Amino acid sequence: MPNIPIGDEDGTTAGDETGGDEAVVLRGAGIEKTYDSRLPWRRGVDVLDGVDLEVRAGEIVGIVGANGSGKSTLMRILVGALDPDGGSVTRSGRVGWCPQESLLYDRLTVAETFDLFGAAYGLSAEAVADARDRLADRLDFERFLDYQVRHLSGGNRQKVNLAVALLHDPDVLLLDEPYTGFDWETYLAFWELTEELTERGTAIAVISHFVSERERFDRIYELRDGDLVESDGESGGVGDGGTAEESGPAGESHAADADGDAVSDPTEVA
Numbered sequence: 115m116p117n118i119p120i121g122d123e124d125g126t127t128a129g130d131e132t133g134g135d136e137a138v139v140l141r142g143a144g145i146e147k148t149y150d151s152r153l154p155w156r157r158g159v160d161v162l163d164g165v166d167l168e169v170r171a172g173e174i175v176g177i178v179g180a181n182g183s184g185k186s187t188l189m190r191i192l193v194g195a196l197d198p199d200g201g202s203v204t205r206s207g208r209v210g211w212c213p214q215e216s217l218l219y220d221r222l223t224v225a226e227t228f229d230l231f232g233a234a235y236g237l238s239a240e241a242v243a244d245a246r247d248r249l250a251d252r253l254d255f256e257r258f259l260d261y262q263v264r265h266l267s268g269g270n271r272q273k274v275n276l277a278v279a280l281l282h283d284p285d286v287l288l289l290d291e292p293y294t295g296f297d298w299e300t301y302l303a304f305w306e307l308t309e310e311l312t313e314r315g316t317a318i319a320v321i322s323h324f325v326s327e328r329e330r331f332d333r334i335y336e337l338r339d340g341d342l343v344e345s346d347g348e349s350g351g352v353g354d355g356g357t358a359e360e361s362g363p364a365g366e367s368h369a370a371d372a373d374g375d376a377v378s379d380p381t382e383v384a
């Protein structure tokens with residue numbers, strides 16, 4: 115499931131406290147992670163080497179770093195989908211997670227997908243319908259509510275992936291390149307939505323590759339050589355150092371479908 119419905123705590127920190135600072139709703143302390151090698155004669159992959167991070171209510175932070183630096187690994191640990199080797203994670207409130215790879219069920223329709231996630235969150239049918247329609251309007255996928263997920267284009271699938279992370283009005287939102295494949299209008303709508311959410315007190319962490327997004331973040335954490343450092347925005351280390359991804363949500367390597375959606379698979383139809 116791409117979302118965690120309630121607050122949780124991993125590691126050694128007790129309860130859902132955040133260490134005395136009321137505004138901190140997500141805290142990672144000393145997080146370590148090494149992936150074991152599948153081959154006995156090769157070393158494991160050291161990814162995170164004692165990472166500390168805090169996200170406060172009402173702020174949006176960027177998590178940046180080169181490909182393979184460990185951003186998704188960190189986010190999966192923060193949300194509780196992956197166990198760290200060391201350190202602790204503390205969360206308070208409801209958590210929403212939009213992973214890089216969507217975990218939607220191909221044979222469900224989009225509307226059924228919302229019913230499923232809504233039931234998992236304990237929402238009433240009315241609340242699900244209300245939030246679904248609002249999100250479908252904001253992210254422009256209302257005409258696909260009766261489509262099976264497997265028939266959606268990459269961009270539309272990602273809209274649904276993001277929308278189910280928002281369905282239960284989370285207090286903490288963790289987004290791993292959430293706009294991959296979005297058309298430009300939806301990309302802008304996404305940022306408008308995040309502004310509204312932070313104004314209402316939602317804490318948001320976004321993994322980003324785009325240099326142009328730097329100004330959208332209250333703070334930027336940069337992952338390098340297993341360490342996470344708060345970037346002053348001047349180091350030039352944001353993103354991958356000059357890929358097509360710098361320019362926008364779909365980059366230049368994706369084709370666009372008739373609706374302007376950036377599609378990653380030309381055989382997909384919606």
Ligand SMILES: Nc1ncnc2c1ncn2[C@@H]1O[C@H](COP(=O)(O)OP(=O)(O)OP(=O)(O)O)[C@@H](O)[C@H]1O
Nearest residue numbers: 149150159161179180181182183184185186187188
């Ligand atoms: N399940 C796994 N088993 C072994 N190694 C893994 C596994 N998952 C990730 N890795 C390795 O861990 C490192 C960090 O991967 P991760 O996906 O967290 O990086 P990332 O910064 O999110 O990359 P990208 O920007 O390309 O999405 C990479 O070297 C990757 O190959």
